[in-house]
Amino acid sequence: MTNFLNGLSAFPITPADATGKVDTPALKRLLAPLVEAKVDSIGLLGSTGSYPFLSRAERRRATDTALQEVQSHVPVLVGIGALRTDEAIALAQDAKAAGASAGLLAPVSYTPLTENEVFEHYSAVAAACDLPIVIYDNFGTTHFKFTHQLIGRIARIPGAVAVKGASQAPELAADHQRQLRDAVPPGFSVGYSGDWNATEALLAGGDAWYCVAAGLFPKACIAIVHAVQTGDVAEARRLNAELQPLWALFQEFSSLRVMYAAAEILSVCNAEPPRPVLPLSDAAKQKVAQVLRELKLS
Template identity: 60%
Template sequence: MAFLSGLSAFPITPADRDGRVDTVALRRLIARLGDAQVDSIGLLGSTGTYIFLSREERRRALAETLEETAGRMPVVVGVGALRTDEAVRLAQDAKALGAAAGLLAAASYTPLTDDEVFEHFSTVARESGLPIIVYDNPGTTHFHFTPALVNRLAKVGGIVAIKNPTNKSDAIKSHLADQRRTLPEGFSIGYSGDWNAAEAMIAGADTWYSVLAGILPEACMMIVRAAQQGDAAEARRIDATLSPLWSLFQEFSSLRVVYALAELLDICRADPPRPILPLPAAAKDRVAAALECLPSDASR
């Protein structure tokens, strides 16, 4: 089995306007994921707004999460930063606190070259000693990992997995087959992009890195378990019940929608970090309507 597999749930990081993490609300979210027995927690991903938080607040969030999970499941934590030295320190913090792995994106204001990204990732892996997951997130970073760069990084000691984006569901199977053929055995291959992730798991991906699972873990767990058991029809059936939310994710961004879901489910009330604004009232009403239409086993 790969180092990381199954469902990795990515919750929001509730915080006030000054960027101070609401640890009570965060622990409530993490407890919900523990109750659902997700395979891992993805703390401080893009949905967890890692890039907006200070090093101190990231440490607080991770420490609270690790205390809440008490070793029941691995915690993957975002360690991305604009500077390599900052990313190294964040990864060292994560390792010292007990994270299972660090999720690292090619975040930059200035467009990066493949060689610059290779050196950035290699340095963080080498100097932190924390297992690193390559976070390919071109929608946010505008950097595209080529197959050649992924192959180079997969040969670096300490780089153990990749979180791929999904765009076209009909291309996932061939993309996964190409990576399986060229990447080392045991290198974990996973996908994000919730509306296409069921197809990725059916195709045999190791991991679904899920935004929705951070707030509605049960439905996502059912999709993953059905796919793992070879029941593609059941995985697709459950996935279809979530299509109203997938449409909202694509229209408004998954980040804004899950903040609204957290409020509607009375889990916590928090706004995304500025300059990101919460959904307007009309859009929130649409999220509430989509939530009402979900079957009972998909709305927990």
């Protein structure tokens, strides 16, 4: 397996102004610590990176900026999801041209999609570009529910290399992992998002953690991954428990809003989420600031 299919993938926000113009200096400030911390990969323009809210031109500008900043030190996975298949193909070609290691493809839709429509969508994008494709399973944003069988079908498309799935409740992690492994070909990377359940997903055998928190706090998240990789189950669970106040904030306010607030509190940037998403209230920001202080993340 190549490096970006394993370990910790950090997903930063994409700071932009009210018109959707990406703040490239702020994006560089977000990316530099991730490179320094030696994350295994960076997930640019993921859901936390607000990819559906940005134009093709701004997504390309963000991608070019990121690839220039990391200078091949860290693989960069780029979100290429779009409503139309031809738009997703164009975005995949842009990502490839910029030097991305893979495209994160979610089945973005307005009209609910069938399984066959999603399969054909992935097939068309993969066939049109020489870019590895990561299946981006995020029901919370796309409202499309992947079955294990569909993931298995897509996993056999030439160019499909991994799945980024939502981590399950801890008691379901091992069974979910077994079912997914049975569906995909040997060697196909199975990774998880959903930070509050990700540690158990890794302990159950997940290859990668597609991590929102690592977009600002890579060292704390790397420590969990290293504990899992060295077989120290107790330490992994202890470190994860320490971050429970942050996971609680993610669940209460959404990880997207919390990360924007945290970036402001830490003076990384003053960007707000793309409208119509509203920033947290002052009271909620104070709660975020308190948790960051208590966890010594500020």
